[in-house]
Amino acid sequence: MGKKVVLLFSGQGAQKVGMGQDLAAAYPKAKALIDRADETLGFKLSEAMFQGPIEELTRTSRCQPALYTHGLAVLEVLKDLVPDLEVAACAGLSLGEFTAHAAAGTFDFETGLKLVYQRGSFMEEACEETKGGMAALIGGEESAVRELAAECDVDVANFNSPGQIVVSGTEEGIANVIARAKDKGIRKAVPLPVAGAYHSRLMKSAQDKLASVLQSTSFKVTDIPVVSNYEADVVTSEIVIRSTLERQVTGSVRWVESMQLLLKEGHDLFLELGPGGVLGGFMGRIQKGVKVISIEDVKGIEAAVAELNA
Structure with a gap:
């Protein structure tokens, strides 16, 4: 065996x-x-x-x-x-x-x-063909991340682990997410060094x-x-x-x-x-x-x- x-x-x-x-x-x-x-x-x-x-x-x-x-x-x-x-x-x-x-x-x-x-x-x-990016949201509730993503018109890309969710979308949308994350009780929003908006x-x-x-x-x-x-x-x-x-x-x-x-x-x-x-x-x-x-x-x-x- x-x-x-x-x-x-x-x-x-x-x-x-x-x-x-x-x-x-x-x-x-x-x-x-x-x-x-x-x-x-x-x-x-x-x-x-x-x-x-x-x-x-x-x-x-x-x-x-x-x-x-x-x-x-x-x-x-x-x-x-x-x-x-x-x-x-x-x-x-x-x-x-x-x-x-x-x-x-x-x-x-x-x-x-x-x-x-x-x-x-x-x-x-x-x-x-598109101008996009991604950001990792650390230390936030899933419901808060989903709400923020919807308000900024971006998509939830990865549920990697509890307290780490990645969002993906237009450069403008990701900039808005990063600017507003703390208002939703999300501890940190980190832009990712990627070529585009995967997922x-x-x-x-x-x-x-x-x-x-x-x-x-x-x-x-x-x-x-x-x-x-x-x-x-x-x-x-x-x-x-x-x-x-x-x-x-x-x-x-x-x-x-x-x-x-x-x-x-x-x-x-x-x-x-x-x-x-x-x-x-x-x-x-x-x-x-x-x-x-x-x-x-x-x-x-x-x-x-x-x-x-x-």
Whole structure:
């Protein structure tokens, strides 16, 4: 009987220059997967990952395939080093949901890579066509955040953890949110360094373009449950997979509810595959004491393998 784990995959914003470089140098399976990404895309994604500059890696059309490839490279190595690893479920933050589907076997590596590259490109185009931004609201009631978002005509983008909700919309709308947050009892409003208004109506053109691509893509429901951000529930059919991946482009990321669903089902060991340890931090605020092992590099893999094989 193997160690049962839930895999969590990072979302956009977690990328960092150097991601995956030490993995590729230390583990042939990681290098092979990153090489496949370069070959599939027809450009050197690995150069942006390993060398940057950060401005290039942060481009939506680069960071989305980079995070997807990095998360799955970590998984390849883990499967090799922990042969009895049993994946009980998968989830990913926004973009990470595509990585979660690839890990569960919904589609193969190349299919998912092409999807996230196209998704990132469509979102990059939407950012260039609209003037938008995002802000994290810290220490406020959900009802107050929803009220403020409605008054400023912006959308609620991410429910990341209790006391951290992200809003998204026009530059003017976000400026109004930041100016008025304290009036609603919200402790802090922090503008985010992003290229546009992700998970808002300003991404509608990207959603429509992605919908067309998803229609011509085949999906397989596997034995490994995948939790959708959009519905905060396990996807159960090809139609639901297609619909949730489409609608999350403009819809809210319901991360708190997604994690609560997994916790309610009794899962108690989570592996975060991706840079930064952000999802582990969110989990600490969703439910204290839940074990999350965050893995992004060789040092992290070695520590995780020692713990999982103990």
